[in-house]
Amino acid sequence: MSLERKPIDYGAASREVRDVYDDIMATRGTDWVNNFWKVLAHDPVALRRLWGNIKEVMAPGGALDPLTKELLYLAVSASNGCRYCIASHGAAAQAKGMTPEQYSELLAIVGLANETNRLVTALDVEVDPRFLA
Amino acid sequence: MSLERKPIDYGAASREVRDVYDDIMATRGTDWVNNFWKVLAHDPVALRRLWGNIKEVMAPGGALDPLTKELLYLAVSASNGCRYCIASHGAAAQAKGMTPEQYSELLAIVGLANETNRLVTALDVEVDPRFLA
Amino acid sequence: MSLERKPIDYGAASREVRDVYDDIMATRGTDWVNNFWKVLAHDPVALRRLWGNIKEVMAPGGALDPLTKELLYLAVSASNGCRYCIASHGAAAQAKGMTPEQYSELLAIVGLANETNRLVTALDVEVDPRFLA
Amino acid sequence: MSLERKPIDYGAASREVRDVYDDIMATRGTDWVNNFWKVLAHDPVALRRLWGNIKEVMAPGGALDPLTKELLYLAVSASNGCRYCIASHGAAAQAKGMTPEQYSELLAIVGLANETNRLVTALDVEVDPRFLA
Amino acid sequence: MSLERKPIDYGAASREVRDVYDDIMATRGTDWVNNFWKVLAHDPVALRRLWGNIKEVMAPGGALDPLTKELLYLAVSASNGCRYCIASHGAAAQAKGMTPEQYSELLAIVGLANETNRLVTALDVEVDPRFLA
Amino acid sequence: MSLERKPIDYGAASREVRDVYDDIMATRGTDWVNNFWKVLAHDPVALRRLWGNIKEVMAPGGALDPLTKELLYLAVSASNGCRYCIASHGAAAQAKGMTPEQYSELLAIVGLANETNRLVTALDVEVDPRFLA
Numbered sequence: 001m002s003l004e005r006k007p008i009d010y011g012a013a014s015r016e017v018r019d020v021y022d023d024i025m026a027t028r029g030t031d032w033v034n035n036f037w038k039v040l041a042h043d044p045v046a047l048r049r050l051w052g053n054i055k056e057v058m059a060p061g062g063a064l065d066p067l068t069k070e071l072l073y074l075a076v077s078a079s080n081g082c083r084y085c086i087a088s089h090g091a092a093a094q095a096k097g098m099t100p101e102q103y104s105e106l107l108a109i110v111g112l113a114n115e116t117n118r119l120v121t122a123l124d125v126e127v128d129p130r131f132l133a
Numbered sequence: 134m135s136l137e138r139k140p141i142d143y144g145a146a147s148r149e150v151r152d153v154y155d156d157i158m159a160t161r162g163t164d165w166v167n168n169f170w171k172v173l174a175h176d177p178v179a180l181r182r183l184w185g186n187i188k189e190v191m192a193p194g195g196a197l198d199p200l201t202k203e204l205l206y207l208a209v210s211a212s213n214g215c216r217y218c219i220a221s222h223g224a225a226a227q228a229k230g231m232t233p234e235q236y237s238e239l240l241a242i243v244g245l246a247n248e249t250n251r252l253v254t255a256l257d258v259e260v261d262p263r264f265l266a
Numbered sequence: 267m268s269l270e271r272k273p274i275d276y277g278a279a280s281r282e283v284r285d286v287y288d289d290i291m292a293t294r295g296t297d298w299v300n301n302f303w304k305v306l307a308h309d310p311v312a313l314r315r316l317w318g319n320i321k322e323v324m325a326p327g328g329a330l331d332p333l334t335k336e337l338l339y340l341a342v343s344a345s346n347g348c349r350y351c352i353a354s355h356g357a358a359a360q361a362k363g364m365t366p367e368q369y370s371e372l373l374a375i376v377g378l379a380n381e382t383n384r385l386v387t388a389l390d391v392e393v394d395p396r397f398l399a
Numbered sequence: 400m401s402l403e404r405k406p407i408d409y410g411a412a413s414r415e416v417r418d419v420y421d422d423i424m425a426t427r428g429t430d431w432v433n434n435f436w437k438v439l440a441h442d443p444v445a446l447r448r449l450w451g452n453i454k455e456v457m458a459p460g461g462a463l464d465p466l467t468k469e470l471l472y473l474a475v476s477a478s479n480g481c482r483y484c485i486a487s488h489g490a491a492a493q494a495k496g497m498t499p500e501q502y503s504e505l506l507a508i509v510g511l512a513n514e515t516n517r518l519v520t521a522l523d524v525e526v527d528p529r530f531l532a
Numbered sequence: 533m534s535l536e537r538k539p540i541d542y543g544a545a546s547r548e549v550r551d552v553y554d555d556i557m558a559t560r561g562t563d564w565v566n567n568f569w570k571v572l573a574h575d576p577v578a579l580r581r582l583w584g585n586i587k588e589v590m591a592p593g594g595a596l597d598p599l600t601k602e603l604l605y606l607a608v609s610a611s612n613g614c615r616y617c618i619a620s621h622g623a624a625a626q627a628k629g630m631t632p633e634q635y636s637e638l639l640a641i642v643g644l645a646n647e648t649n650r651l652v653t654a655l656d657v658e659v660d661p662r663f664l665a
Numbered sequence: 666m667s668l669e670r671k672p673i674d675y676g677a678a679s680r681e682v683r684d685v686y687d688d689i690m691a692t693r694g695t696d697w698v699n700n701f702w703k704v705l706a707h708d709p710v711a712l713r714r715l716w717g718n719i720k721e722v723m724a725p726g727g728a729l730d731p732l733t734k735e736l737l738y739l740a741v742s743a744s745n746g747c748r749y750c751i752a753s754h755g756a757a758a759q760a761k762g763m764t765p766e767q768y769s770e771l772l773a774i775v776g777l778a779n780e781t782n783r784l785v786t787a788l789d790v791e792v793d794p795r796f797l798a
Contacts, residue, residue, distance in 0.1 A: 002398045003489040003502060005256060034261045036253055043503035049322060050249065050510075056315060057241045063234035068201055072239060075205045076212045076246035078654035081480075081746075084253045085246070086654060087264040090668040101196035103668060104708035106205060107654060108190045111715075113209035113218070115647035116183065120169055120217045122610035122618060122639060123138055128167045131220040132268045135797050136622040136635060176636035182721060183643075189714060211521035214347075214613075219521060223269040236269060237309035240521060244316075248514035255477040255485060255506060265667045271522055300527045302519055316515065323507045329500035334467055338505060341471045342478045342512035344787035347613075350519045351512070352787060353530040356535040367462035369535060370575035372471060373787060374456045377582075379475035379484070381780035382449065386435055386483045388743035388751060388772060389404060394433045397486040401664050402755040402768060442769035448588060449776075455581060480746075531534045537788060566793045568785055582781065589773045595766035600733055604771060607737045608744045608778035616785045617778070619796040633728035638737060640722045645741035645750070648715065652701055652749045655670055660699045663752040 007038030017041045020051050027055055034088055067096040071106055074098075078110045140171030150174045153184050160188055167221055200229040204239055207231075211243045273304030283307045286317050293321055300354055333362040337372055340364075344376045406437030416440045419450050426454055433487055466495040470505055473497075477509045539570030549573045552583050559587055566620055599628040603638055606630075610642045672703030682706045685716050692720055699753055732761040736771055739763075743775045 010021055010033070020041075021033045040047045058073070060066050070093040077085035090103070143154055143166070153174075154166045173180045191206070193199050203226040210218035223236070276287055276299070286307075287299045306313045324339070326332050336359040343351035356369070409420055409432070419440075420432045439446045457472070459465050469492040476484035489502070542553055542565070552573075553565045572579045590605070592598050602625035609617035622635070675686055675698070685706075686698045705712045723738070725731050735758040742750035755768070 003485065003493070004398065007259075032263070034264070035258050036249070039256050039258050040252070042499070043507070045322070046503060046507050049319060049507075050252075053245055053315060053319065054249070056311070057238075057245050062238050063232060064204075064238045068204065069238070069242060071197075071201065071205060072208045072242045073246050075208055076243055077250055079209045079212055079650055080247065080250045081650065081653040082250040082254055083653075083656055084258045084260055085250050086656075086668065087260045091264045094668070099196060100707070104711060105190075105195050105197045105202070107651060108708070108711050108714075109202060109205045110209055110654065111647040111651045112186055112190050113206050114213065114650045115643040116169070116187070117210055117213045117215040117218050118611055118613065118646045119173070119183075119639060119643045121215055121613040121615075122642065123169075123172050124615055124618075125168050125172050125217045126140075127217055127220045130165070131167070131224045132270065136618065136626070137797065175632070176640070178721070179636060179640050182640075182718060186714060186718065189710070212517055214517065214520040216520075216523055219269065219523075227269070233308070237312060240518060241309070241312050241315075243521065244514040244518045247517045248510040251478055251480065251513045252506060252510045254480040254482075255509065257482055257485075265669065273525075298529070300530070301524050302515070302522075305522050305524050306518070316518075319511055320515070323504075323511050328504050329498060330470075330504045334470065335504070335508060337463075337467065338470060338474045338508045339512050341474055342509055343516055345475045345478055345783055346513065346516045347783065347786040348516040348520055349786075349789055350524045350526055351516050352535065352789075353526045357530045360535070365462060366574070370578060371456075371461050371463045371468070373784060374575070374578050374581075375468060375471045376475055376787065377780040377784045378452055378456050379472050380479065380783045381776040382435070382453070383476055383479045383481040383484050384744055384746065384779045385439070385449075385772060385776045387481055387746040387748075388775065389435075389438050390748055390751075391434050391438050391483045392406075393483055393486045396431070397433070397490045402751065402759070403664065441765070442773070444588070445769060445773050448585060448773075452581060452585065455577070531536065539791075564795070566796070567790050568781070568788075571788050571790050572784070582784075585777055586781070589770075589777050594770050595764060596736075596770045600736065601770070601774060603729075603733065603737060604740045604774045605778050607740055608775055609782055611741045611744055612779065612782045614782040614786055616790045616792055617782050619792045623796045631728060637722075637727050637729045637734070641734060641737045642741055644718055644722050645738050646745065648701070648719075649742055649745045649747040649750050651705070651715075653747055655701075655704050657700050657704050657749045658672075659749055659752045662697070663699070663756045 005039050005042045007035045008041040009038065013041060014044065016044045017047060020044075020047050023055075024051060036084065036088065067093065067098065070096055071098065071102070075106055075110050078107060079114060138172050138175045140168045141174040142171065146174060147177065149177045150180060153177075153180050156188075157184060169217065169221065200226065200231065203229055204231065204235070208239055208243050211240065212247060271305050271308045273301045274307040275304065279307060280310065282310045283313060286310075286313050289321075290317060302350065302354065333359065333364065336362055337364065337368070341372055341376050344373065345380060404438050404441045406434045407440040408437065412440060413443065415443045416446060419443075419446050422454075423450060435483065435487065466492065466497065469495055470497065470501070474505055474509050477506065478513060537571050537574045539567045540573040541570065545573060546576065548576045549579060552576075552579050555587075556583060568616065568620065599625065599630065602628055603630065603634070607638055607642050610639060611646060670704050670707045672700045673706040674703065678706060679709065681709045682712060685709075685712050688720075689716060701749065701753065732758065732763065735761055736763065736767070740771055740775050743772065744779060 024033050024037060025031060040050060058069055070089055074089040074093050077089055157166050157170060158164060173183060191202055203222055207222040207226050210222055290299050290303060291297060306316060324335055336355055340355040340359050343355055423432050423436060424430060439449060457468055469488055473488040473492050476488055556565050556569060557563060572582060590601055602621055606621040606625050609621055675683060689698050689702060690696060705715060723734055735754055739754040739758050742754055
């Protein structure tokens with residue numbers, strides 16, 4: 001009785017799951033659904049909830065442009081060491097125009113932030129009053 | 134003999150440390166140096182090395198514009214829970230034009246990425262072949 | 267121009283924010299709203315979205331009883347070192363019946379899991395075939 | 400001279416290691432030992448110490464029932480992204496009665512806690528006085 | 533009903549807790565007990581268990597000398613951002629001879645390791661066969 | 666258009682990259698370069714910068730001896746769960762004399778520090794005045 005959850009393909013999915021898959025494909029203008037959603041589909045309520053979150057947070061038309069949003073998602077995923085997330089959000093960022101040079105700069109920032117974040121916390125640096133003004 | 138390292142002000146700094154402080158202010162076009170550098174100054178070699186890294190990685194003229202770079206630094210710092218870094222890079226991002234609406238969207242992405250990163254890893258989702266092509 | 271976001275009290279809140287506050291209080295059977303929501307209220311869309319998530323995930327009537335759900339939320343928050351979250355979910359768990367002895371056992375598990383999680387990962391232990399069967 | 404430590408089977412184990420293996424099997428009512436212990440066995444002192452900790456912390460008869468304890472261990476392991484630990488504690492939780500629906504709810508809580516933990520910390524939300532009373 | 537646990541002083545402690553306090557002071561050759569143990573004392577079983585672990589793992593006479601052990605504990609604590617642990621293990625390391633220059637080098641390594649650890653994981657670098665030989 | 670970055674061998678590298686490879690081999694007294702640098706080589710500026718950092722921080726002749734430095738790097742890498750880094754810094758530590766017994770003790774400290782770091786933070790233990798004197 002492994003906990004493993006295999007991806008559920010469209011053909012094998014319930015109506016409720018297919019509705020979410022259809023919305024994912026329509027929103028993204030694609031004809032396929034990636035594995036994250038197919039694995040989440042074992043819990044249709046979580047599938048609908050999480051897709052609703054992603055759809056709202058990553059929607060175009062906000063204060064940040066779509067590429068910047070993907071770069072931010074990618075940077076956090078790289079910082080957290082989530083390989084699948086790097087692959088999926090990296091692909092999304094590339095589809096929105098991210099160049100290899102931009103990806104290199106993003107990685108450099110992720111690495112350096114992790115270095116200085118740890119040093120600042122370890123040294124317990126006091127916040128400068130100017131930052132709070 | 135506490136390990137605490139108090140900020141070293143310009144007036145109390147060695148020549149070697151002042152040189153770095155001068156370069157920080159000249160590069161940023163400011164007349165002050167924030168506490169992170171003043172605390173690092175207890176180790177002048179690390180001060181020079183880390184400032185050199187930040188200066189190079191965050192330099193304008195790269196593939197990403199300066200605001201996007203600050204947003205990425207800020208997002209990683211928020212994800213890592215480094216309050217000082219949020220304050221300092223938040224101030225830098227605001228100086229480069231970040232609006233409250235953009236900050237709200239950034240936070241939403243940081244939060245959601247931490248949720249999905251954990252789920253993806255826990256579920257051990259296999260990378261879709263299309264992401265590797 | 268600090269990034270600090272002060273809690274927005276009911277009296278100072280917009281209609282849209284008050285609607286969420288009202289739903290929080292009605293759902294919980296309380297006459298107050300805790301600071302997390304009042305700070306999130308600077309972004310009414312995020313406030314609505316996150317409350318919707320919490321309301322759905324933590325709803326009674328699922329497969330896990332409400333106390334167990336709070337204990338799980340509390341354990342993850344303790345593992346992540348989120349003090350506010352420990353305070354808020356700790357209070358919620360106590361309201362649902364958590365005793366000091368149960369909290370002690372929860373903390374012991376959180377601590378020990380962090381020890382063995384790191385050792386298992388560092389030692390790169392291979393998953394036993396029986397766990398996958 | 401790789402650092403890799405292969406599992407040490409019962410037949411190849413020292414008396415001191417076998418004694419721990421025997422206690423693991425007797426305590427659990429099983430006829431096998433999983434790889435974590437077999438890899439730790441390269442350091443018999445650590446093996447004995449860690450098994451002693453697990454045996455004490457996870458013992459039945461405490462304030463939390465055995466299934467709840469396993470769910471908490473599993474939730475922390477999922478939050479930390481330790482795949483082996485998810486597999487082993489997931490199997491233990493299933494053996495104690497965890498259903499797929501309960502596992503889905505546990506994962507939803509782990510994901511959401513990681514989202515709100517990061518937001519609370521980034522927003523530096525002040526603890527409500529009521530939580531401290 | 534706050535979850536807060538105040539330190540339990542010797543005079544207010546049970547016999548069972550005093551026994552552990554006595555062993556801590558005798559082992560360390562000191563006449564006081566630091567707050568970590570006094571807070572853990574709310575759960576005497578955990579107090580005894582965790583002190584037993586620390587006493588065994590940090591005991592002199594092993595393969596690593598006592599200063600190196602403290603430096604390792606301090607480095608992990610700095611990497612994890614545990615301020616209390618930095619203060620307590622930093623004091624212990626100083627008592628065993630750590631100089632300010634050594635602490636600076638330790639911090640530099642902690643920072644840099646966090647940078648390269650993230651980059652290596654994000655880039656999914658394949659382990660060189662020579663490291664496995 | 667995968668984000669994957671394959672190692673760039675010496676023969677396929679640009680002059681600028683070869684210069685760094687040459688310095689790595691000369692500094693280490695080896696005739697090969699490990700995959701981390703070969704993958705970083707896709708961004709020659711980052712390659713030069715990061716190698717410069719490692720060369721400076723890990724240089725012999727400082728306040729900590731070379732083996733202790735490697736043990737600290739290894740401990741942080743183990744705590745962060747970076748398998749490649751464990752393999753590479755583990756090999757470097759072995760080359761500098763780390764014994765299997767020392768590695769076992771290092772792992773025990775990494776594990777225990779992760780347990781107590783979490784407990785201390787969750788319990789919000791107040792720093793003893795003696796640690797600040």
